[in-house]
Amino acid sequence: MVKKLISEETEWSRVAEELKAEKIKLAFYDNTVISLLGNVKNRKILDYGGGPGVLAITLKKLGADIKEYDISEDMRKKASEKIGEENIYHNVGEIPKNKFDLIICNLVLCIVSEDEVKRIVKNIKNALNKKGFAFIGFCNPKLLDVQETNLDLRPKPSHKYEENHSYMKTKKEGGYQIIENHRPIEWYERVYEELGLKLVGVFFTPEYKLKGKNIKDFIIFKLRK
Numbered sequence: 001m002v003k004k005l006i007s008e009e010t011e012w013s014r015v016a017e018e019l020k021a022e023k024i025k026l027a028f029y030d031n032t033v034i035s036l037l038g039n040v041k042n043r044k045i046l047d048y049g050g051g052p053g054v055l056a057i058t059l060k061k062l063g064a065d066i067k068e069y070d071i072s073e074d075m076r077k078k079a080s081e082k083i084g085e086e087n088i089y090h091n092v093g094e095i096p097k098n099k100f101d102l103i104i105c106n107l108v109l110c111i112v113s114e115d116e117v118k119r120i121v122k123n124i125k126n127a128l129n130k131k132g133f134a135f136i137g138f139c140n141p142k143l144l145d146v147q148e149t150n151l152d153l154r155p156k157p158s159h160k161y162e163e164n165h166s167y168m169k170t171k172k173e174g175g176y177q178i179i180e181n182h183r184p185i186e187w188y189e190r191v192y193e194e195l196g197l198k199l200v201g202v203f204f205t206p207e208y209k210l211k212g213k214n215i216k217d218f219i220i221f222k223l224r225k
């Protein structure tokens with residue numbers, strides 16, 4: 001079977017069904033984020049790049065005042081079916097400033113260009129209120145030299161950990177391929193600082209062992225203005 005390759009940020013709707021079926025990712029990533037968020041009842045939350053709205057609907061059920069923005073029209077439509085059209089922003093200009101108690105941005109920064117990372121971080125900063133926190137997470141860059149995890153198959157690295165570069169990896173659960181933009185953790189930390197977000201904490205999803213390696217699939221940065 002020919003695998004689907006997602007190489008552009010606007011192409012994610014092609015694997016919307018596969019995203020919904022990513023049970024390990026959901027169990028590890030979404031549950032970790034939810035526990036980091038704490039009590040979400042009545043909190044104003046923005047899911048930036050929220051995809052089909054899987055986490056957004058969970059947060060809504062937990063009582064959050066949830067909004068979503070996603071670059072893909074198809075994803076926005078899927079999310080609006082879950083959380084309501086009135087809770088979807090159709091372009092970044094619609095996202096209100098200084099409003100949100102919590103902003104989550106899951107598995108987005110590692111698939112966009114460096115310039116877009118900076119735009120997204122700026123948009124998140126602008127949308128956060130003074131006391132708010134952002135949780136930005138994606139695949140753990142430290143796994144660059146781990147060829148197999150429960151979620152991914154990676155080629156042997158062609159570059160050093162310190163070097164920003166792109167490579168193609170296969171998602172074991174969905175069976176599709178994506179271009180991962182690797183940047184070291186320190187690169188992201190510099191971008192947050194340059195754009196005025198303060199790093200409050202760095203978290204990882206729970207560790208497990210596979211083929212003799214200790215693996216933590218995802219990193220999550222907690223940030224505030």
Ligand SMILES: C[S@@+](CC[C@H](N)C(=O)[O-])C[C@H]1O[C@@H](n2cnc3c(N)ncnc32)[C@H](O)[C@@H]1O
Pocket residue numbers: 009010011012013019048049050051052054069070071072075105106107108111112116120
């Ligand atoms: C891997 S999916 C993650 C979806 C969801 N956050 C999750 O954790 O399941 C990446 C999502 O980011 C969206 N996306 C890609 N580039 C974006 C951008 N520049 N701004 C906003 N959303 C973007 C895609 O349309 C897609 O829905």
